[in-house]
Amino acid sequence: MDESNISFFDKEGRRLDGRRVDELRPLKIEVGVLARADGSCYIEMGGNKVIAAVYGPREVHPRHLQEVTRAIVRYRYNMASFSVEERKRPGPDRRSYELSKVSREALEPVILTSYFPRSVIDVFVEVLQADAGTRTAGINAASVALADAGIPMRSMITSCAAGKVGDQIVLDPMKEEDNFGQADMPIAMTPSGEITLLQMDGHLSQDQFHQAMELAIKGCRDIYNLQRKSLIDRYNQLENVEAEPVEEVKACD
């Protein structure tokens, strides 16, 4: 495909998947999907399917990584070999090291690591299906999983990307827009507006940067509402299970 003759918008200005420029892809968040993990979350952001598991605080192995005054946070971003069209060679690579590092640094500022000296909080993020913006999906899932694990945090973290395609700033680019677009800018932030992750590749003018920033912040707010709702729904779910076991017992006698 040649970059020059692709059109990213139809006559009405809708995108390839029918979205408007300031629209997110469909979002689904599920809390507590893994029984072994202390906290977990499954997220679908458009074509992205990501699962996050949190373990800890727990003892640090290997021992020399231990910090005497605080907990360390480990974040492992990993793509499944079947997550992309062409098989991805399994295992860590340059890209996943980088994403693990920036994602960890996006979450660490809100975690109260000083509550758990000499321990580790492990976050595992597995990408099952990738469709541009897996790091943002991973951070969103990890933040919910951390809350689910009962880890004290100053706030949640929400992440979202904005990009530029066909000289137009768009929210939450999908695969085609990411591959053939002009810029991609993922951010992560707290609901109060503190930015904990800001990356960009491609070219944006200063005006476009501000426009993209504003759009991404708006996207984050929408995602935050769903993150919050999914946690609260999870609690209500737990509460509603209550009637069942009592009924079961009655059925026995």
Next chain:
Amino acid sequence: MDRRVVVPGDLLSDDGKRSGEGTFVKDGKVYSLLYGLANFRDRINVIPLAGKYVPTSGDNIIGIVKDVTFSNWIVDINSPYDGLLHISEYPMRIESDEMSKHLRVGTSIMTRVKDVDSTMKVELTLSDRKLGVLKTGRIVEISHTRVPRLIGKGGSMISMLKKELNCNIFVGQNGRIWINGGAEDMDLALKTILLIEKEAHTNGLTDRIVEFLKSEKGARS
């Protein structure tokens, strides 16, 4: 009583003085630190739904010996941190080379946290009449966040359980529970405790548990 589910970062109050457990104050306002249930009384406390046990001094807990060193037993206390039981904290004077005769790896002990320092070195003690080795009975593990519910207001739940179940029950702050009694009574006790853990955050739980026990006992006889 005003209760609400909150997530980390939720604004709870504009009055910084009402900050309680599981909250923090920023710019004079109270926010939640945890995902859990916020209780709005004079002070606002957030009770977590999950989380690991972090020992504090004075806690009565149940530990399992996992290693024996020159002068300490290393005790698993269901926490990110290990407990250390020094030889001098054993109720009687014993020699270093006889330590594993008294407490072997795998022994369960009812113990108390004597001291925790800032690096989370947890010192345990056995030198109290109430503490000691657990030789009979069973141990159940639940989340330590459910322990207050199992004990109930002023011990209402636990004393009811002890009476109804005809068992001796000791609830460790770390979420380990020791039950001792007849085999059938212990079975029922186990079932009841797991039910309480599952439904810990519902209202009128004590009454429902009484009902549950009644019907279970009816089924048995």
